[in-house]
Amino acid sequence: NTKDILVIYEQEAQEWALYLRSLFGHVVNKGGILLYNLGTSSLKHQELFSLPCYRCKLLILSCGLLNCLNRKRIYFLEQVLKPPDNVVILLCGVENSEILHEILTLDGGSKEISTDQEPEEYISVVTGIIQPDHQTSSDVNLSDVRGPPEKTDLNFKTEVLSETLEINEQSILVLPGRISCENPGEIFILLKDEIDDETLEVEFIADNQRIRIQPTSWNKKVKYMKALDFPAGPVYVNVYCGRVIRTTAQIDYYTALDEIEHIFEKVADPIAFTCQVS
Structure with a gap:
């Protein structure tokens, strides 16, 4: 399969990752879209050779992702998120990417989008990277795309983060x-x-x-x-x-x-969740 879009996220933004895969499936083959959970992935050495090959790397920047960063994950992101012209940062419950750039050594030039924007804008930014001569977003039929995930929980965490910084x-x-x-x-x-x-x-x-x-x-x-x-x-x-x-x-x-108990607390029906995983 063609390696088109790599979506890097942390567990709390999983719904957004799934939503973006569904959305971008209208402009590229879904087989060319990889969802990569930074918090649970093994960060294998060989992935540093395969993941940078994706034509567009989209990082969902959430409070949870910032919270899960350690030296290994920082190094991993620095190796994968390049060249900057092929990188898109989706602000998901955070106001800007300033903290990320303080932690990571990233070259300038990446594009930023936010969860407040319209799906056509997401498609326009991403296809502008993978298909410079792409069709306009108005030509894409999005009638069967479900609405974006709710942002309440992420916004609450952002308020807590903002309060911490202000105090x-x-x-x-x-x-x-x-x-x-x-x-x-x-x-x-x-x-x-x-x-x-x-x-x-x-x-x-x-x-x-x-x-x-x-x-x-x-x-x-x-x-x-x-x-x-x-x-x-x-x-x-x-x-x-x-x-x-x-x-x-x-x-x-x-x-x-x-951690297992913490994961089960996040799902409404633990038994159904267990069956789904197995």
Whole structure:
């Protein structure tokens, strides 16, 4: 099959990924469209050779995707999302892609669309990449395309994210919000303003433990560190600048069993969901 469109998303934006596959199936063969769940995929090395071959890469940028980023996924996205002329970023519950560009080293030139736009605009942008001499969107019959997914849940999370940024004078964001006990990965500290590395410290509080660590600098506005090992449950985080707490956050550590329960909580009928998966 021709490799036409690669849609990269995180679980909370799955409905949007399915919607886009249905929509773009009107202009390319559906066999040429690949949906890639960044949160659950194995990120195999050979995929770094096959996925960049897609003529258009569309990233659904949601709060969940930002939350699932670690060093491995960041490197993966940096390798796949190029050249920039072939990249489209769909803003899904986030106001802009500024945070993404702070974390990832991406060349400029990618196109941005949002969930507020009309389906004809999505088709126009994508087909403009894969078929420069494409037919106009008005020539495509979209009468059988279902409406786009509801945006309520994503917008709610965006409001929470916005409130977090507004509350803290330094606008410091701690990611991710959930960490696997079996594979902790990394923690990222995103800064709106530059802060002296020597004065920045991160304190973790859990089970009568208080551990303070100085993060490593990823770039001027992004710091990171290896996530510490904690048992399942909430871990409270204080980010210090000097001796002053600039922001507080909570990270939920979870086990594999917790994650399975978390997934089942998201579906209305767990039994039907199990049958569907099997």
